[in-house]
Amino acid sequence: MYMRLARPAFALTGLLVLTLVLLAVAASSGADWINPWHPGDATSAAIYWQLRLPRVLTAFAVGGLLAVAGAWFQVMLQNPLAEPYILGVAGSAASGAVAAAAVFPASAWAMPAGAFAGASLGIAVVGLFASLGPARLLLAGVVLAAFWAAVLALLLTLLPARALGRAFGWMLGDIASSPLSPTLLLAALAVSVLAGLWLSVSLDRLLLGEIQARALGVPVRRLHLGLLLGASAMTAVAVTAAGTIGFVGLVVPHLVRMLIGPMHRWLIPGAALAGGALLVVADTAARTVVAPAELPVGVLTALLGVPVFLFLLVHRR
Amino acid sequence: MNGLAIDGLAVQRGEKLLIGDLRCEATPASVTVILGPNGVGKSTLLQMLAGLLPVAGGQVRWQGRSLDAYARRDWAEAVSWQGAVEYADFGLTVAERLHLAAGIRTGLEADGILQALDVAALMARPLAQLSSGERQRVEVGAAMLRPTPVLLLDEPTAHLDLRHQAACLRLMRRQADAGRVVLAVLHDVVQAAAVADRVVLLYGDGRSEAGPASAMLAPERLAALYGMPMRAIEGGGMLPDFRRTV
Numbered sequence: 001m002y003m004r005l006a007r008p009a010f011a012l013t014g015l016l017v018l019t020l021v022l023l024a025v026a027a028s029s030g031a032d033w034i035n036p037w038h039p040g041d042a043t044s045a046a047i048y049w050q051l052r053l054p055r056v057l058t059a060f061a062v063g064g065l066l067a068v069a070g071a072w073f074q075v076m077l078q079n080p081l082a083e084p085y086i087l088g089v090a091g092s093a094a095s096g097a098v099a100a101a102a103v104f105p106a107s108a109w110a111m112p113a114g115a116f117a118g119a120s121l122g123i124a125v126v127g128l129f130a131s132l133g134p135a136r137l138l139l140a141g142v143v144l145a146a147f148w149a150a151v152l153a154l155l156l157t158l159l160p161a162r163a164l165g166r167a168f169g170w171m172l173g174d175i176a177s178s179p180l181s182p183t184l185l186l187a188a189l190a191v192s193v194l195a196g197l198w199l200s201v202s203l204d205r206l207l208l209g210e211i212q213a214r215a216l217g218v219p220v221r222r223l224h225l226g227l228l229l230g231a232s233a234m235t236a237v238a239v240t241a242a243g244t245i246g247f248v249g250l251v252v253p254h255l256v257r258m259l260i261g262p263m264h265r266w267l268i269p270g271a272a273l274a275g276g277a278l279l280v281v282a283d284t285a286a287r288t289v290v291a292p293a294e295l296p297v298g299v300l301t302a303l304l305g306v307p308v309f310l311f312l313l314v315h316r317r
Numbered sequence: 318m319n320g321l322a323i324d325g326l327a328v329q330r331g332e333k334l335l336i337g338d339l340r341c342e343a344t345p346a347s348v349t350v351i352l353g354p355n356g357v358g359k360s361t362l363l364q365m366l367a368g369l370l371p372v373a374g375g376q377v378r379w380q381g382r383s384l385d386a387y388a389r390r391d392w393a394e395a396v397s398w399q400g401a402v403e404y405a406d407f408g409l410t411v412a413e414r415l416h417l418a419a420g421i422r423t424g425l426e427a428d429g430i431l432q433a434l435d436v437a438a439l440m441a442r443p444l445a446q447l448s449s450g451e452r453q454r455v456e457v458g459a460a461m462l463r464p465t466p467v468l469l470l471d472e473p474t475a476h477l478d479l480r481h482q483a484a485c486l487r488l489m490r491r492q493a494d495a496g497r498v499v500l501a502v503l504h505d506v507v508q509a510a511a512v513a514d515r516v517v518l519l520y521g522d523g524r525s526e527a528g529p530a531s532a533m534l535a536p537e538r539l540a541a542l543y544g545m546p547m548r549a550i551e552g553g554g555m556l557p558d559f560r561r562t563v
Contacts, residue, residue, distance in 0.1 A: 078405045206418050209404030215367055216418065217393030262407040 008044065008266035011259055015270055019060075019277040026107035026284040027056045031291055054182045059175045059283040061299075062278035063248050067256075067275020068192045070249025071267055072231040075206050076224055077138050080257070083250035084235040087141035090246065091115060091148025092122025093239040098155045098167045098239055105160070112179040112240045121238035122148065123243040127228060173245040173298025175283045180241045188237050189272060195230060196268030199223070203264040245298045247305025248275050254312060319380055320344035321396075321467050321498050326365065327374025328358035336362060337523030338375070338392040345466065345513070348489055348499045350513035350530070352506065354543055357460065357521035359502045360400060363471050366500065367398035399460035402473035406445040411436065411455050414444055418459035426495075427462055433484045434458045457485055461492060468492055470501040474508060486512045506547075510534050510554050518542050 028034050030052060032044065039045035070083045084090070096118015097111040104110035114313055129140040152171075159167060165228070169177075178185070196203070196234070205213040214220050238245070252275040253267065260266045282304070288294040321343045328336040335358035351359050364370045366377055368384055377384040379395050387395070409417075415436075419427075431437045434454040444452065453476040460468060470489070474482040489512055491501045503509050509516060509530070516533035516555040518526045520542060526533060536547035536555040548558040 075407070080405060080407050114527070176553040204413075207404065207407045207409055208417060209402050211364075211369055211400070211402045212404065214369055214389065215393060217390035218390050255410055261413065262409055263413060 006012075008260040008263070008270075012041075012266055012270055012273075015273045015277075019273045022277050022280055023056055023060060023064035026059075026280045027053045027284065029284055029288055036274055055283070055287075056174055056280055057277045058178045058180075058185055061071035061182060061189045061280075062175065062178075062238045062242045062245065063279025064189045064272040064276035065185070065192060065234045066245060066249040066279070067271040068189070068268060069234040069238070069269045070275075071229040071253035071256075071264070072196070072203075072227045073090075073249070074253055075203050075264075076227040076231070078209065079138060081250065081309070082138060083247070085244070085246050085249065086138065086145065087122070087126045087232075088144030088146075089119055089122040089126070089232060089235050090239060090244040091145050092125070093119035093236065094171050094244055095148055095151045095155060096121065097170055097243075098159060100151060101167055102155065104157045107274060109179065111166070112174030115170075115243075116236055116240045119232070119239050121281070123229070123232035123236065126232070137308045151211055155281040158301070160295070164230060170243040171298075173243045173301070175242050175279075175297055176287075176294075180237070185241055188234065189276075192230070192234050193268055193272050197265060199226075200264035200268065204262075207262055243298060245279070245301055247301050247309065248279055251305050251308050252278060257272075321366065321420065322378040322381075323366070323375070325375030326372060326377065327360070328361050328365070328430075329373065330356075330358070334523040335521055336519055336525055339517075339519075339525050340375075341515075341517055341527035343467075343498045343500045345498050346493055346496050347492045347514040348512050349503065349515045349517060350509045351500070351502045351517045351519065352509055352533075352539075352542065353458075353519035354521060357519045360471050362519070363398070363400065363469050363500070363502055367396055367400075367469050369398070382494075390448060393465075395465055396467040396469060397463040397465040398469045398471075399456050399461045399473060400469075401475070406443075409444050410440070410562045411442050412440040413449070414455055415440075415459050415462060419462035419464070429491075430458055430461050430488060433479065433488050439453065444546045448477060450481065452525065453477055454481060454485075457488075461488060464513060466496075468500070470499070472502050472504060474503065474505065482508065506539055507554065507556060 023285065027048065028036070034044045034048045034052070036048050039048055066084070069128045073084055074080050093115045097115040100110040100114025100117070125144060126141065129137055132140060156164065202218045205216045205218050206220070206223065210220050253271045256267055256270040256274050260270050279301070282300045283297045286297040286300050289295060323339055323341050326336065326339045327334065351362065353359055361370060365372050368389065373383060386393060434457060435460045436454055439447065439451060439455065444455070447455065457470065457473045460470065473489070475486050477485060486508055489499050489501060513530040515527065516530045518533055518538065534555070536549055540547045541554065543557070546558040546561050547555045549555050
């Protein structure tokens with residue numbers, strides 16, 4: 001389980017180069033290979049600059065946000081196999097989106113606005129239980145996830161059939177119809193990485209458990225609140241942009257930790273790069289494998305993520 | 318005034334008063350050992366002193382200034398604490414664990430601590446793969462490496478083999494001789510006799526006694542404290558007489 005590379009800086013540089021290459025390849029891939037510097041004709045250039053590149057950047061930012069949020073949730077909950085969606089935030093966001101789509105079927109902004117409201121509501125509910133401590137908060141999250149799944153099922157049965165397709169598409173993860181611009185999403189990712197680096201010493205000490213972290217002078221309660229709000233806001237932004245995409249936040253920080261260790265000044269940028277790269281690859285596969293049709297990217301990440309998760313679960317002591 | 322003063326502190330568990338009105342002072346360049354049966358509030362007391370639990374009933378002062386007046390971070394700079402805590406396995410190595418406690422602290426003193434505890438050879442190992450004794454050596458080393466004037470140790474010799482118990486006691490003595498306040502919970506009266514300048518006895522019913530080691534470690538006192546026959550041995554000192562209790 002410990003294939004730690006000797007130099008995290010070296011591993012991180014490698015990851016950066018790999019990510020850039022993947023981004024370039026993904027943006028050129030599709031029905032036709034498009035070289036951005038010699039696009040051939042104006043249509044190809046438009047496809048590249050206005051469709052593919054924004055989509056690739058969106059996937060990268062969303063994947064990065066989910067992975068960084070996952071890393072925060074894992075250290076906060078003292079559980080290396082936790083993720084944002086485990087606290088029911090995805091379910092509440094989906095419920096909000098579907099409810100809004102039912103009430104305002106004509107508005108293009110109904111679903112994203114509903115998703116953001118739903119995610120925020122889910123976060124507020126989780127916040128009520130934040131004082132329970134990590135282990136019981138995790139349990140509360142599992143129960144809340146079941147609750148939001150029930151709410152969602154109820155809403156879907158009430159939804160007019162016409163709106164069902166859109167709601168389903170969004171719930172399965174959909175990078176293409178993000179209502180948020182790639183620039184905004186990349187900015188959110190940059191802020192979350194900088195915040196993670198700023199907090200990295202406290203996050204590292206939290207790896208020793210709450211008591212030891214407090215003995216080392218970390219204001220644990222304040223840090224927990226900040227992490228919960230920050231990671232949940234990141235999740236809300238990611239969910240608003242791309243619907244529910246699971247397992248990126250769970251698997252990526254875990255794998256990066258195995259590769260370059262758990263110290264957060266390396267882990268946070270590493271998770272952002274690897275999470276982004278993973279979702280770019282998954283989304284590119286989703287739109288090319290069965291082209292011209294598209295697979296829902298959330299389904300792909302789940303199909304990939306579940307076996308990886310179970311493997312990690314079995315091979316941990 | 319210049320040490321760690323405990324002034325009228327109390328520990329309760331539910332309705333039961335375990336420690337009542339405890340008054341004593343651990344001074345720089347001395348080792349104070351806390352003795353008492355299981356469940357009398359020894360670890361709770363130590364965690365209160367570390368600022369990890371709210372101080373009940375009285376006050377804790379460091380160099381005359383109350384713990385309440387310190388920010389979390391400032392108290393942590395004065396007091397280092399070692400105790401049994403479980404934490405999730407995130408893959409930390411021994412070197413990273415020590416780094417989190419102490420920052421990069423090198424020099425003869427740090428080398429001496431790590432060498433005495435035989436931690437140097439464990440540096441690259443993941444914490445999760447250590448035995449409980451190896452883990453304990455790392456935790457004791459991490460606490461001692463922190464550059465704090467006060468050192469609180471909760472059963473530092475637990476899980477250690479005899480040679481490392483000896484090394485741990487020798488380090489406690491050396492830390493005190495270097496001017497630190499050393500306060501430790503121990504379960505072995507022989508170890509206490511070897512290392513302690515002062516001893517605090519906790520009876521678990523609110524009563525406590527504090528005084529010089531020679532007076533506190535009298536066989537009849539310890540027999541009353543633990544409900545165990547104690548046997549004086551040649552050349553001074555005493556042992557719990559297990560031969561009479563088996």
